[in-house]
Amino acid sequence: MAELEQQVARFCGRRYAVGVSSGTDALFLGLKALNIGPGDEVITTSLSWIATANAIMMAGATPVFADIDGTLNIDPDSVTTLVSERTKAILPVHYTGRIADMGRLGEIARQYNLMLVEDAAQAFGAERDGVRAGAFGDLACFSMNSMKIFASCGEAGMVLTDDAEVHERLLALRYNGTINKEVCIEPGLNARMHTLQAAILLERLKRVSAIIRRRREIAAAYNERLQGVVGVPAENAGEYHVYYSYTIQADRRDELKEYLAAHGIETKIWHPILMPEQPAYREQPRARIVNARRLVQKILCLPSHEKMSDGEVEFVIDRVRTFYRR
Numbered sequence: 060m061a062e063l064e065q066q067v068a069r070f071c072g073r074r075y076a077v078g079v080s081s082g083t084d085a086l087f088l089g090l091k092a093l094n095i096g097p098g099d100e101v102i103t104t105s106l107s108w109i110a111t112a113n114a115i116m117m118a119g120a121t122p123v124f125a126d127i128d129g130t131l132n133i134d135p136d137s138v139t140t141l142v143s144e145r146t147k148a149i150l151p152v153h154y155t156g157r158i159a160d161m162g163r164l165g166e167i168a169r170q171y172n173l174m175l176v177e178d179a180a181q182a183f184g185a186e187r188d189g190v191r192a193g194a195f196g197d198l199a200c201f202s203m204n205s206m207k208i209f210a211s212c213g214e215a216g217m218v219l220t221d222d223a224e225v226h227e228r229l230l231a232l233r234y235n236g237t238i239n240k241e242v243c244i245e246p247g248l249n250a251r252m253h254t255l256q257a258a259i260l261l262e263r264l265k266r267v268s269a270i271i272r273r274r275r276e277i278a279a280a281y282n283e284r285l286q287g288v289v290g291v292p293a294e295n296a297g298e299y300h301v302y303y304s305y306t307i308q309a310d311r312r313d314e315l316k317e318y319l320a321a322h323g324i325e326t327k328i329w330h331p332i333l334m335p336e337q338p339a340y341r342e343q344p345r346a347r348i349v350n351a352r353r354l355v356q357k358i359l360c361l362p363s364h365e366k367m368s369d370g371e372v373e374f375v376i377d378r379v380r381t382f383y384r385r
């Protein structure tokens with residue numbers, strides 16, 4: 060475990076990494092370690108896996124949902140309008156494996172004296188202006204569940220920080236709040252990463268850069284041939300997107316999805332329900348999430364996996380192009 064923690068910290072450019080049982084626990088314990096709890100507001104995005112909002116709620120704080128922009132990431136302009144007396148942190152998600160606008164979010168955090176926490180669950184290895192995911196915030200959380208790019212064979216997660224005190228606190232929190240397995244200094248959970256998963260991750264870390272390169276190759280082929288046909292996640296200068304999902308923005312999305320399915324191509328809508336629109340979150344405050352409401356009707360993930368052949372990628376491209384030509 061210590062070996063994996065050291066290697067991941069080094070890979071991401073951070074001092075400490077703490078292995079935990081899942082990405083959800085990474086977020087929950089991370090927020091606890093930063094003293095975020097009852098009475099505090101955390102501004103987060105509207106479009107993510109619900110674990111992001113759940114971690115805020117389970118820590119006892121209130122999620123405040125911001126709008127997104129065309130990158131599908133949190134819109135810094137929307138964040139600015141939501142800062143209140145009670146705001147304690149901004150929690151951007153690097154959605155689809157593309158890093159949020161950490162430059163502007165960092166400015167907002169400094170201006171209002173807020174903490175910045177990255178949900179980097181989908182973005183292991185992603186970069187922006189030469190800085191890796193996990194190295195931007197006061198604290199960053201990863202998931203290594205079996206679906207992610209840097210994947211274990213089950214459930215796993217990690218919390219990264221440069222702060223020695225926060226690191227100590229995380230070590231206690233992940234094992235029932237104990238400091239020597241006997242003395243409990245605060246209530247915690249048993250949220251340790253399984254040693255077996257740590258061993259698997261240590262081995263897989265050697266291959267993660269090659270996996271990312273292949274995913275980027277597939278995405279480059281999609282970007283080139285689908286540009287102008289659908290909205291594609293083309294990179295801006297300084298971005299290094301890892302394409303956890305290859306998400307297009309498509310007109311007649313549902314029809315396209317059906318057409319592709321009829322031709323043997325599986326696609327996914329990630330995530331069809333915005334977090335603030337989940338039944339459990341209807342009572343929570345939210346911004347005017349106009350873009351999120353519009354974009355959630357258009358997003359579709361095309362098959363994008365390092366094991367796809369060039370021929371399979373071409374097949375998907377041809378089908379998408381044919382759909383819009385008809």
Ligand SMILES: *Cc1c(COP(=O)(O)O)cnc(C)c1O
Pocket residue numbers: 081082083084107108110111152178180181201202203204214215216
């Ligand atoms: C996968 C994921 C999580 C949760 O990770 P688990 O390991 O499944 O608990 C949190 N946030 C985002 C954005 C994710 O994609």
